[in-house]
Amino acid sequence: MIARDRSAPVHMVRYGIHREAHYFCGEFADSYDWVVFNGAMVADAASGLAAFASSKATGKPFIIDPQTHAFQHGLASVESSKTGGIKRSILKLADYLGEPVKSRLSSWRPVTPEDFSGSLVEAFVARVADFQLNTLRTQAAARGELEYYQFAGIAAPLEPESVVAPYFLMDETTVDDWLPLNVRFVECSKQLHPGRSVTLQLVVDQGLLLSDQINNVIDLVVSSRADQVAVWVDRLDEVQAPAFVLKKYLGLLKAIGKSKPVSVLYGSYLPVILAKVRPGYNIAGVCHGLEYGEHRPVVPVGGGIPISKFYYPRVHARLDYFDAYKLASRHLGSASDYMANVCDCPVCTELIGGATRPDEGFALYGEPKSIRVETRHRGVSYRNIPTPEARDRCVRHYLHVKSREFREPRREPAVVSKELRDAREEAMALLGSSAVGHLKVWADLIEKEGDGF
Numbered sequence: 001m002i003a004r005d006r007s008a009p010v011h012m013v014r015y016g017i018h019r020e021a022h023y024f025c026g027e028f029a030d031s032y033d034w035v036v037f038n039g040a041m042v043a044d045a046a047s048g049l050a051a052f053a054s055s056k057a058t059g060k061p062f063i064i065d066p067q068t069h070a071f072q073h074g075l076a077s078v079e080s081s082k083t084g085g086i087k088r089s090i091l092k093l094a095d096y097l098g099e100p101v102k103s104r105l106s107s108w109r110p111v112t113p114e115d116f117s118g119s120l121v122e123a124f125v126a127r128v129a130d131f132q133l134n135t136l137r138t139q140a141a142a143r144g145e146l147e148y149y150q151f152a153g154i155a156a157p158l159e160p161e162s163v164v165a166p167y168f169l170m171d172e173t174t175v176d177d178w179l180p181l182n183v184r185f186v187e188c189s190k191q192l193h194p195g196r197s198v199t200l201q202l203v204v205d206q207g208l209l210l211s212d213q214i215n216n217v218i219d220l221v222v223s224s225r226a227d228q229v230a231v232w233v234d235r236l237d238e239v240q241a242p243a244f245v246l247k248k249y250l251g252l253l254k255a256i257g258k259s260k261p262v263s264v265l266y267g268s269y270l271p272v273i274l275a276k277v278r279p280g281y282n283i284a285g286v287c288h289g290l291e292y293g294e295h296r297p298v299v300p301v302g303g304g305i306p307i308s309k310f311y312y313p314r315v316h317a318r319l320d321y322f323d324a325y326k327l328a329s330r331h332l333g334s335a336s337d338y339m340a341n342v343c344d345c346p347v348c349t350e351l352i353g354g355a356t357r358p359d360e361g362f363a364l365y366g367e368p369k370s371i372r373v374e375t376r377h378r379g380v381s382y383r384n385i386p387t388p389e390a391r392d393r394c395v396r397h398y399l400h401v402k403s404r405e406f407r408e409p410r411r412e413p414a415v416v417s418k419e420l421r422d423a424r425e426e427a428m429a430l431l432g433s434s435a436v437g438h439l440k441v442w443a444d445l446i447e448k449e450g451d452g453f
């Protein structure tokens, strides 16, 4: 169960790909609370992750997302763009999770609700829990590292904070079939592990969120035996979403939050600040990734072309470099002006404070390089992507700013709304009225305390 500290939600960061490992330690070791591991990565590199969890991020609580939904989509979503076959990590995850996903995958077919008949449910639930509870520990034992934990007096090393029950994405057309199963997975997980916290991961698309059927989903989720609910609405970008979609979304969080602590799996500043100023939502945790940040489509499962944008602190959103530059340029007359009005995180301090001219320092966030792209259908083209160094700077600045957002002092809703509206006024003058509309939408929602249901 998530320990509740009413002053801030638990700050979770998703560890999705190996080259991100260094962002979880050293400079950032104290900047977040929990790690969320992708199940496919745990399956693919259990030994390395056990070492990571036990050394670099020592003592950090973690959760393993078993990513069972990976097996319900068309197989194009789990294909490797390099080999054309199924991704190695997904194949390994299927080995751990067993039937019915393993044989469906080997015959290149997605799983359907009908595949979970009779005793298969219990066996599947048991394996999904066992994967989360034992994979890292088994690897640590094989490396002779469990003695270290005994020595340190840690009774249950490398055990996740909560067991995530198997889960599958639901939309308007599939909810009747998947919903009873998703709830059964939770009941069964609780029966098998009555003493443990069990998480119901609720993954819905926007069509279902906006339909009347969502009320039935809420009823069953609330009356389930789940200790907490983790919510992920497919493709919901809290910065871009229309106000009425966000209103329904907050209504969903609040309706569940009346009975159970809620975590937001891909969340922006909005749920972080709501957790603080509107305790009625019962938002216990907010998770974000690094490169992909704060929203994520359900498919493809992992992968995608990395992009980096500058997270503008007062706007609470990633902006294209040139938009960020336009906003920051008013304060690039001197390093002290920039640090007082844009950001004084360690990365900005080093770049802007250390440059001969502040704008040259800021430009390092947008440093591009040209790459050659060749595809079967479109032939050869060139495109600009950020240099690895620019991406690294953007990610590090983002993590510092995020950490501060979680640690901001609690304020009155009216004070937060005014901050957001003021930031919008400033940004609108330079970027146009539609660029930062989310700040108005958020301010309205925070003031009114949504009642979408």
Ligand SMILES: [Zn+2]
Pocket: 343, 344, 345, 346, 347, 348, 349, 397, 400, 401
């Ligand atoms: Zn910064």
